[in-house]
Amino acid sequence: MGELLDGIRLYGRLVAARVRAQLQYRTSFALDLAGNFFISFLDFAAILVIFSNVPQLGGWSVAEVALLYGMSNLAFALTDFAVGELDQFPQQIRDGTFDQVLIRPRGTLFQVVTGNFQLRRLGKALQALLILGYALTALPIEWTVDRLLVFALAVPAGTVIFCSVWVVAICIVFWAVDGREAANAFTYGGQFFTQFPINIYDRWLRRFLAYAVPLAFVAYFPALYVLHKSDPLGLPAWLGLLSPLVALAAAVAAGAVWGGAVRHYRSAGG
C-alpha cells in the first residue's frame, strides 16, 4: 500500500514538473492546445456529414452517436495523456534509452509512460466533453442509480481498456523495432472503431475488435445500457455493467504481456 501511494505521489510530481516546463512557453502551449481542440472538431464534422445524408446509422440517431463518440473520445484523450509517450517507445528501444529505464529502481512501464506528458493532448478531452454535453442535453435519458453508475464508470474503465491495448500493441517493438505501424492499427484504429455503433461493422472485424480486444466495452455496451436501448445485435443489456471488470482483466493481461516482453528483451539482448 505504501508502495502504491509512493508511486502515485511520484506520478504527481512528474506531471507537475512537466506542467511547469510546458507553461514556460505560454503562447506556444495555448496554440498547441487550441490546435488540438479544433482539429478534433473537424473529426466530429465527418460524422455530421454522414448524418446529413442519412437520418440514422445502424439504428442510432445523431445524438446517440454523439454519446458514443464523446465517451470514446474522452477515454481516448485521457489514454493519450497517460500513455501517449508509448508512441516514442520504439525510439527508446532503438537509441538505448530503455536501458536507462532498466537500471532505475522503479517499474519499467511506469518509467516509460511518465517519460513525458504532453498537456496539449488534453485539448482533445475538452472537445469530447463538449460533445458529451451536447449528447446528454439532446437525449431524453431517464437517470437511475445504475445508469448513472454505468455512465460514471464507463470513461475510467474505457481509459484503462485503451491503455491496456496500447501497452500490448507496442510490445511488438521488443521483437521488431519497426513494428510501430502494426501497433497503430490497434491503438488509433481501435479508437476509430469505438466512435461508431459496432453493429455497422463487418462481422469478423466486429468479433475481433469488439470482443477479443474488448473495445465494445469502452463505449458501446455502456452507451446501450445508459440509453436503455436494446442491442441491434441481440446481446444482453447487462454487458454494460461489465466494463470495469473487463478493464481490470485487460490491465492484468497487459501487465503480464509487458512483463514477458521485457524478460524477452533482457535475455535476447537489446
Place this chain on the structure above:
Amino acid sequence: MTVAVPIIEFEDVHKDFVVHRKAGRLRRERTVVRAVDGLSFAVERGAIVGYIGPNGAGKSTTVKLLTGILVPSAGRVSVAGLIPAKQRITLARRIGAMFGQRVQLWWDLPLIDSFDLLRHIYRIPEERYRQNLTEFRELLELDPFLRTPVRQLSLGQRIRGEVVAAMLHDPEVVFLDEPTIGLDVVAKQRVREFLTAANRERGVTVMLTTHDLADIERLCSRILILDRGRLVYDGGLEALKARYGGERTLVVDLEESGPALRVTDARVTRVDGPRQWIAFDRERTNAARLAAEVASQAALRDLTVEEPDIEDVVRRIYAERQVGRT
C-alpha cells in the same frame, strides 16, 4: 589478481545474441553471435578500473550484464552481493550508471528539477540528498547553470549534471561509459577530479569504459582489456607497459644533422635533422648505456626518454592477437 573484498564478480560468463539476417525473399538466416565468451574477473571494493577494448569487443554487453539489463546465457555474475539479472531493482539503488552521451536528465526541465525527481525515484533521504548536492555543486561548480533547462546546457555542463545524477543516491559502484567523450580539456579534468574525490572520500568503486587513454592514465589503478568477448589483459598500468610496451624511446638532439646512428641492442626509428629517435627494450639495454654509445659517435646536445604510451600498447596487443589468429 587476488582480490580482497570483491564487489564485482564474473565467473565464466557467456552471452550469446541471436541475429536474424535476411537471406532471400522470406527466408531468414539465424546466426549466434557470442558477445561475451567465458569472461572471469573480480573487482575489489574501492578500485577504479578501466575497461577498454575496441568497438564490438563486448564492453557494453559486460556493463549491461553487471547492471542486470541483460541476463547472461551462462555463468555467474555478482555485484554488491546481488545477482543483477534476478535482483535488478534492488541492485538499482546501490549502483549508478552513465551511458555515454545518452541523456538521463529531463530534457526540458531545469537541472535542479531533474535532481529533485531523481531524489524521489531513488527515495534518497532528504538529509543525505542535501549533503550530497551541496558537496557536488561545489566540486563540479554547478551553481551557474543549476536552474537552466538541460537542453540549453553545453555538453560539458550537461555531462557534469549527468555524473551528479549517477551519484546522488550514494551508489557503491558506478559504471561510466565514455564519461569524458567530446569534452574540452578543462571539463575532462573536472570530471576526472570529481571521480577521484568520490572514490577517495566515499569509497565508490568505479568501472569506466573509455577510448580516452588519458582517462586511464590519470584515474585507473587497474585495467581490463577485452577483445572479442574475452579478457586479454588484467593488471596495472605499469605492468602492462612493461609487458607489451617494453620499448622506450630515447630521443637525442645532436649538434649536427647526420645519418642514422649505429647502436647495439636498439634501433633508430626516425631521423629528423639533428634529432633522432632510438627505440630500445629495457630488458636488453638501458638509456645510460645508449647515451654513452651515442656520445662516442656524435656531439650530443640534449636527450629525453619517452615512456611507451598506453595507446601504442593497446594497439600492439590487438595487432599481436590479430597475427595469432591468422
